[in-house]
Amino acid sequence: MLDRLKNNIAQNFPFLENKKLFLATSGGLDSIVMAHLFKQLNYTIALAHCNFQLRGLESFADQNFVQDFALANDIPVFITQFDTEAFAKDYKLSTQVAARDLRYNWFYELLETEKFDYILTAHHADDNIETFLINLSRGTGLEGLVGIPAQNDKIIRPLLPFSREEIANYAHENKIEWREDSSNASDKYLRNKIRHDLVPLLKELNPHFLTSFQKTQSHLQESQAMVEDASIxxxxxxxxxxxxxxxxxxxxxxxxxxxxxxxxxxxxxxxxxxxxxxxxxxxxxxxxxxxxxxxxxxxxxxxxxxxxIDFANDQQEYFIEEEFQDVNVPLNLSFEKVDAIFIPTIRTIFVDQEKLEFPLVLRRWNDGDNFQPFGMEGKSKKVSKLFKDEKLSLLEKENIWVLWSGTKIVWIVGLRQDERFKVDNNTSNILKIELQ
The missing domain is CATH 3.30.465.60 (Uridine Diphospho-n-acetylenolpyruvylglucosamine Reductase; domain 3)
Structure with a gap:
């Protein structure tokens, strides 16, 4: 098995040479064998163990076992403990999803803080079969059938070509001890039912089932690559x-x-x-x-x-005081007193500051909003009718903000100024408002 692992690394993960590797280690058969193998290969390794505190004293016995194994084999070890059930409750997650999220978040923190290069997990061929059957039973697209990826960013799975039986045989041959997780014996989890009942039956029907399955997944992976190319x-x-x-x-x-x-x-x-x-x-x-x-x-x-989905800017109102020169949220608006005007644009308007009632209010438009379009004195128009005339899409309508003075619209921002605040011959204070 050691030679096969060496060949697998040389063929698929040559970049691991001279890298610092964390080995995710639960204390179970698969992860302890992986640690033993990489110790033999003389890689720079450290163990990373998560105590999820889901099995009472048994969880702490696993933690102690991993610490003792690391000490006996002169391997650095990093341990963390999680209140997994509280986390799952707070974030409304299943216990399994919560444990996975906590685990991988901590792994990435370790890589950064300890300056390591990769995390190795001990997923193997039987895990791949179980994941395939779980996804198949729930209904999935092609990506749910192609198997556990051998590499996902900084996560490497070097034992995927090996069966659970091969790993167990290696442990027995090398007199390696490990911890048994009592929850693996329970059939209340779908994965365990598949592991205990379905997979043995498939192997009984076809003694070469694992080899056939790996060929099938290889074909599925090729098909997925073709689908992705066509999709692009x-x-x-x-x-x-x-x-x-x-x-x-x-x-x-x-x-x-x-x-x-x-x-x-x-x-x-x-x-x-x-x-x-x-x-x-x-x-x-x-x-x-x-x-x-x-x-x-x-x-x-x-x-x-x-x-x-823009949660922050849903139905909020923003108040603009008279002394403000710039507003950065939710839009970038500038307010500047000027001595003269030039032709307004959809991004710049000029208003009579004396006609404004401060604070101005910036908010989303509503269906019932009315205004007097610039150049149409005395004539009102619904904002929604303006949008229809301008042939705005639904998305464009939703992104429209309206600047208000009291109960009157000053500017449908970026679209149309209101007639009632225009500069005229009696204006003494001109305010330029610009959308940056």
Whole structure:
């Protein structure tokens, strides 16, 4: 096994040579064998152990075992303890997800603070089978079937080619002791049911199941690479990006024979889960939307618009005092007294300061807002009607701010000034307001 691991590293992870490596070590069979192997290979290693405090005294016995193993083998060890159940409750996570998040966050902190290069975990071939079957049972896209990645950023999994049986045989041959996690015997977890019942049956039906499975995953990985290449080429024809907004051209999208697959490929990393709602959005009326935790997909005529959800600027009001010269939130506005005016633009207006009532108020527009367009004395107009005349998209409308003086609109910012605050022959104090 040692020689096979050497060859695997030389072929797939040659960059580990002369690097400082943290080995994620639970005290169980897989991680202890990994530590033993890398000790034999003379890499610069240290152990990283998380005590999740989920199994009472047993968790602390695991911690003590890892400390003793490190001491006996002259390997540096780093230990941390988490109140995992409290963290899961506070952030409304399952215990397993909470433990994973705590674990990997700490790993990355260790890499930074201790100046190490990579974290190695002891995932192996049987873990890959179990993950595949879990994802298959829950319904997944292709990415859920291609297996645990051998490398994910700074996380390396060098034991993926090896079966649990091979690892156990190595431990017995080398008289290596390890800790058994009592929770691994419980079938209340889906992974354990698959490990104890389903995988043994598959291996019984096909003694070479593991080899066949690894070939299948290799083919799936090749297929995924082809899908991603095709997805990138089509993406360039369908999607345009402007700052932090993505615009999906539905006219181009609907030409594709299976456009839902492309939408899934493009949107899967944005936290969406209501995929049927997203696919139905293509034929929905304007204004319909689907939300993830941080993003929104909005239907606007023949376009889908993907944007971050702006929690901070939802319905807030911002007050601007008379002495202010610059405002930086939520927009960059400057206020300057001037002696003369030039032709106003959509980004610059000139107003009679004596007509203003301070503090001015900056807020989002509302459906019932009215104003008197510049150059149309005595005639009022709904802000929503202006948007319609200007053919603004739904996203553009939502990003409009309105500057108010008392109960009157001074400026629909970046779009139109109000007639009632214009500079005239009686104006003595001219205020220039500019959108930077």
């Amino acid at each position: 080429m089509v993406y360039q024809q369908v999607v345009k990006q402007e700052e932090d907004a993505f615009y999906f051209d539905l006219h181009q999208l609907k030409k594709l024979p299976n456009y839902s697959s492309y939408l899934y490929q493009w949107l899967r990393d944005f936290g969406f889960s209501a995929w049927d709602d997203i696919y139905n959005l293509v034929e929905s009326q304007s204004g319909k939307q689907v939300l993830s935790a941080e993003f929104r997909l909005l239907k606007d005529r023949e376009t889908l618009i993907l944007t971050p």
